[in-house]
Amino acid sequence: VEPAGALEEHAIAVRGGAIEALLPASEASGRYADLERVELPHHLVIPGLVNAHASAATGLAGGDATLLACAEMLAGGITCFADSYLSPESALEAAHAAGIRAAHGILAAEHPSAYASDFDDYLRKGLALRDRTREDPLASFFLAPLAADALSDAQLRHVAALAAELDLPVHLRLHETPGEIERCVARHGVRPIERLEKLGLLGPNLAAVHGVHLAPREIELLARHGCSVVHCPSSDLGLARGFAPVAAIVQAGVNLALGTASAEACPRLDLFQEMRTAALLARAAARDAVALPAGAALSAATLGSARALGLEKSIGSIARGKCADLVAIDMRAPGLLPPGDPLPRIVHAAGRENVSQVWVSGRLVFAEGKLQNPPLGTLDTRRGLWENSKARAGS
Amino acid sequence: VEPAGALEEHAIAVRGGAIEALLPASEASGRYADLERVELPHHLVIPGLVNAHASAATGLAGGDATLLACAEMLAGGITCFADSYLSPESALEAAHAAGIRAAHGILAAEHPSAYASDFDDYLRKGLALRDRTREDPLASFFLAPLAADALSDAQLRHVAALAAELDLPVHLRLHETPGEIERCVARHGVRPIERLEKLGLLGPNLAAVHGVHLAPREIELLARHGCSVVHCPSSDLGLARGFAPVAAIVQAGVNLALGTASAEACPRLDLFQEMRTAALLARAAARDAVALPAGAALSAATLGSARALGLEKSIGSIARGKCADLVAIDMRAPGLLPPGDPLPRIVHAAGRENVSQVWVSGRLVFAEGKLQNPPLGTLDTRRGLWENSKARAGS
Numbered sequence: 114v115e116p117a118g119a120l121e122e123h124a125i126a127v128r129g130g131a132i133e134a135l136l137p138a139s140e141a142s143g144r145y146a147d148l149e150r151v152e153l154p155h156h157l158v159i160p161g162l163v164n165a166h167a168s169a170a171t172g173l174a175g176g177d178a179t180l181l182a183c184a185e186m187l188a189g190g191i192t193c194f195a196d197s198y199l200s201p202e203s204a205l206e207a208a209h210a211a212g213i214r215a216a217h218g219i220l221a222a223e224h225p226s227a228y229a230s231d232f233d234d235y236l237r238k239g240l241a242l243r244d245r246t247r248e249d250p251l252a253s254f255f256l257a258p259l260a261a262d263a264l265s266d267a268q269l270r271h272v273a274a275l276a277a278e279l280d281l282p283v284h285l286r287l288h289e290t291p292g293e294i295e296r297c298v299a300r301h302g303v304r305p306i307e308r309l310e311k312l313g314l315l316g317p318n319l320a321a322v323h324g325v326h327l328a329p330r331e332i333e334l335l336a337r338h339g340c341s342v343v344h345c346p347s348s349d350l351g352l353a354r355g356f357a358p359v360a361a362i363v364q365a366g367v368n369l370a371l372g373t374a375s376a377e378a379c380p381r382l383d384l385f386q387e388m389r390t391a392a393l394l395a396r397a398a399a400r401d402a403v404a405l406p407a408g409a410a411l412s413a414a415t416l417g418s419a420r421a422l423g424l425e426k427s428i429g430s431i432a433r434g435k436c437a438d439l440v441a442i443d444m445r446a447p448g449l450l451p452p453g454d455p456l457p458r459i460v461h462a463a464g465r466e467n468v469s470q471v472w473v474s475g476r477l478v479f480a481e482g483k484l485q486n487p488p489l490g491t492l493d494t495r496r497g498l499w500e501n502s503k504a505r506a507g508s
Numbered sequence: 509v510e511p512a513g514a515l516e517e518h519a520i521a522v523r524g525g526a527i528e529a530l531l532p533a534s535e536a537s538g539r540y541a542d543l544e545r546v547e548l549p550h551h552l553v554i555p556g557l558v559n560a561h562a563s564a565a566t567g568l569a570g571g572d573a574t575l576l577a578c579a580e581m582l583a584g585g586i587t588c589f590a591d592s593y594l595s596p597e598s599a600l601e602a603a604h605a606a607g608i609r610a611a612h613g614i615l616a617a618e619h620p621s622a623y624a625s626d627f628d629d630y631l632r633k634g635l636a637l638r639d640r641t642r643e644d645p646l647a648s649f650f651l652a653p654l655a656a657d658a659l660s661d662a663q664l665r666h667v668a669a670l671a672a673e674l675d676l677p678v679h680l681r682l683h684e685t686p687g688e689i690e691r692c693v694a695r696h697g698v699r700p701i702e703r704l705e706k707l708g709l710l711g712p713n714l715a716a717v718h719g720v721h722l723a724p725r726e727i728e729l730l731a732r733h734g735c736s737v738v739h740c741p742s743s744d745l746g747l748a749r750g751f752a753p754v755a756a757i758v759q760a761g762v763n764l765a766l767g768t769a770s771a772e773a774c775p776r777l778d779l780f781q782e783m784r785t786a787a788l789l790a791r792a793a794a795r796d797a798v799a800l801p802a803g804a805a806l807s808a809a810t811l812g813s814a815r816a817l818g819l820e821k822s823i824g825s826i827a828r829g830k831c832a833d834l835v836a837i838d839m840r841a842p843g844l845l846p847p848g849d850p851l852p853r854i855v856h857a858a859g860r861e862n863v864s865q866v867w868v869s870g871r872l873v874f875a876e877g878k879l880q881n882p883p884l885g886t887l888d889t890r891r892g893l894w895e896n897s898k899a900r901a902g903s
Contacts, residue, residue: 184842350788353797380857393745402748447579462775466861
């Protein structure tokens with residue numbers, strides 16, 4: 114779904130962390146005189162960006178890394194991210210502390226790690242964490258089989274059954290490399306997507322992460338089953354994976370989401386960058402200079418990513434009843450002047466340096482270059498975390 | 509040439525706008541006690557970025573647009589840009605006012621415009637401007653045939669002769685599209701690069717802008733003649749031009765420069781973006797995840813671009829005798845922590861939001877989020893130019 118386009122002179126009424134109304138500013142002061150007023154002349158307010166695939170903690174152990182990643186993302190207008198790294202507990206703790214919404218992967222893997230001993234143990238720990246976290250309005254969950262080709266048919270059927278029973282999204286890296294596809298053909302006689310279809314995994318809950326090497330009939334299959342594709346353009350480029358057929362994916366009606374993927378391939382957790390790269394790359398890959406319009410790129414980074422996380426009813430757009438996850442962009446920067454059609458400006462000219470305020474569920478978490486949320490305190494995102502991080506690393 | 513890598517605890521002594529020494533900080537306070545001292549703990553200082561192909565004014569008429577473009581570039585660590593738009597006079601005036609170094613295109617075209625009536629008139633006006641500007645230490649010039657396929661052999665020979673006589677670089681869009689190549693083959697029986705070779709244009713002064721569709725033997729030809737290629741990755745992607753063979757270009761020893769190109773294709777004048785996109789795209793195009801190392805990308809955006817403008821003796825690196833065009837990057841941002849190998853961080857994680865100070869010839873032009881240079885005044889780059897721009901647009 115394309116965003117409706119920008120409304121001028123409008124107000125967003127927020128109560129209890131939710132959007133109560135979107136209305137002309139002239140009507141708002143009368144109808145909502147009881148609410149605190151934040152005036153944003155020359156700003157554009159967009160839905161909080163949703164990073165549908167991040168391994169926030171890769172590269173550094175545990176919570177400190179995730180806290181830095183949360184700080185980086187909030188300051189860049191990302192109000193929700195999906196994490197599937199090997200320490201959901203510390204990711205959850207860091208996200209909670211930072212005040213960012215997060216979807217956590219309930220891991221499913223066979224290989225023993227410091228986190229879990231085998232397939233059942235991974236699932237048990239993830240589901241237990243989900244049970245303990247029912248009270249946290251910023252936390253949600255999805256099933257995250259780490260490598261489908263390391264799991265048996267029975268294990269993947271179990272994941273499908275769990276997803277159906279608990280209505281959880283399933284995120285897995287799919288058709289990312291030719292090698293992954295060849296191994297699956299050698300072992301199972303079919304390509305990974307066909308295997309997942311046979312095992313009952315294709316459906317609106319399934320998000321194919323990366324989806325670089327997709328044949329036209331496979332894109333049709335994903336569309337028919339209502340699946341999502343989480344496109345990670347910087348990561349795909351950086352790891353030389355190939356060029357995802359994004360124009361064809363969107364054209365077929367598959368839900369497109371965006372992610373920054375792993376820190377090795379893409380150390381910058383920046384969805385402005387991913388929107389722009391996705392839009393540019395879609396044109397280059399399709400040899401079509403209008404392949405992915407700016408509106409579609411913004412939609413992928415907001416509602417599309419929200420849908421891939423099963424959160425499309427609560428976030429991803431500025432609509433009555435949804436959480437007030439909002440990002441204000443100051444349109445007075447030299448690179449955004451003169452005023453004009455806002456969507457191409459947001460995608461092709463704006464960057465996270467233009468983010469002036471960020472709210473998560475109506476709570477101000479970033480303003481004036483500083484995170485507003487303890488324990489990140491009012492630390493300057495450009496200056497302040499250094500000492501803090503050194504202190505933590507040394508503690 | 510790869511940058512030497514980062515030096516720790518070093519000082520740069522600057523006198524009269526030039527770099528007098530690069531030395532350990534412990535020695536500097538004694539030897540240069542007479543100089544004003546700027547301490548930059550936790551910062552990395554890089555050479556000012558050089559935008560080797562920008563049409564700063566496209567999209568808006570005249571000097572106001574160029575002034576906004578200069579403001580955007582300075583705030584993003586770009587201390588020099590090459591402009592080849594249809595109003596060198598107003599570009600020169602804006603660059604001078606903003607305090608940014610600029611190389612101006614002496615246009616060579618046949619089609620009449622508001623600027624000039626024919627080929628001779630274009631050259632005459634450009635050369636006259638160059639003569640009038642000999643006193644401006646921030647201005648330099650290059651020859652800019654706007655479309656080689658619209659010029660006759662005699663005209664291009666004249667450009668070559670002028671370049672040799674005045675030792676001026678020649679920048680032209682070359683092998684950007686298959687259509688350009690086909691038209692040249694149909695008209696002249698050879699591909700554009702071969703045509704330029706016959707006409708005596710290939711040499712160290714020639715910079716092939718874009719260079720997307722290059723056969724291996726053409727890359728060899730460019731290398732043999734010491735030419736430069738100005739790579740414009742965002743523009744090439746956005747216009748669906750194809751994928752420049754950047755890894756092969758660098759491998760062959762061709763000097764690589766970077767540019768943002770036209771505002772239509774790439775409205776963001778951001779060389780951090782272009783460095784990162786170039787590095788990522790080179791890997792993807794070459795199917796090689798180590799194709800363009802971070803050091804090579806930074807080198808292209810600094811010394812490589814300086815060389816393409818004939819300015820490699822005065823800018824592009826931090827070396828004794830060169831102009832003090834310097835950019836300080838605050839490495840304490842969440843996305844740049846924890847400290848580690850700086851080159852990959854600069855190219856893959858940093859952005860213009862991390863630029864804390866910018867100097868052009870030793871003069872501070874950007875600090876604390878604000879341009880420091882009248883007539884841009886101490887305007888906040890994120891906030892202040894709006895009113896100013898409105899006032900100018902209305903005047």
